[in-house]
Amino acid sequence: MAITGADRLMQATSFHGNLPLVRRLEAVGFRAWPAASVVYDGSWQVRLTGGHPSKRLNCVVPLDPSDYHDAEVRIEKARKRFEHYGRPLVVRETPLAPQPLLGRLAQSGWEPFETVQVMTADLTVLELPDTLDHIPSHDVGRFIDVLLAVQGDDLSLKPALAEILTAIRPATGFFTSEHATDGPLAAALCVQDNDLAGILSFAVLEGRRRQGIGTEILSAALRWARISGARSSWLQVNADNAAALALYRKLGFRNAYHYRYWRQKDSTV
Known part of the structure; x- marks a missing residue:
């Protein structure tokens, strides 16, 4: 049986699964919910929106598992940019985030604080x-x-x-x-x-x-x-929102991957 593009969207079910799928869904997600300011530090996307507190609009998103050089310097650079906007620095971890970077964050007193499930459905x-x-x-x-x-x-x-x-x-x-x-x-x-x-x-x-x-x-x-x-649909929902998850699964959505946010332990995010 032939595998359609919509079928492939349903094949990524683990956090470290189908990276091409993750890249595509991240790209359409950025276009669907655009930040006011977007700059790149290497492959790290720095998203800021002064008028709205949404974490998706105010975060650093590393988009290459191999791009973690000079992490401390780049984090500090991002922090200053966030301070200019009056925002606490937040890092958004997807399956594209470098694991060494996450290790450094944990060692430096950072912690994950919210997990979001990305789900897809075959509209055909x-x-x-x-x-x-x-x-x-x-x-x-x-x-x-x-x-x-x-x-x-x-x-x-x-x-x-x-x-x-x-x-x-x-x-x-x-x-x-x-x-x-x-x-x-x-x-x-x-x-x-x-x-x-x-x-x-x-x-x-x-x-x-x-x-x-x-x-x-x-x-x-x-x-x-x-x-x-x-031909396919996607959405994002907090992993602890049981009622919404049940509704989406009833409609035909299935887990694709999840992401989570990181902050310093003394942050007020």
């Missing part, structure tokens, strides 16, 4: 509704209003989120669910990058979870992506 075989219950919008402002309301986030984040979302270059679909009297119920962002579709900023109002709303809006986003030409 996923069972999805025949019709779209939710039509994607291109109204960035409205989407942000719904997302902030559903997540209970500070409204002051709206300008930064607007800057991030308008900076996304691949095709985007903003999906929202609202009730006439109850207001915003759910939100999901789908970013289609060639044959890959990423699900980001997915949230369901706390009091309306486990009622099928999340499945409904995610299914609509995935069907839109498939109609638009995507």
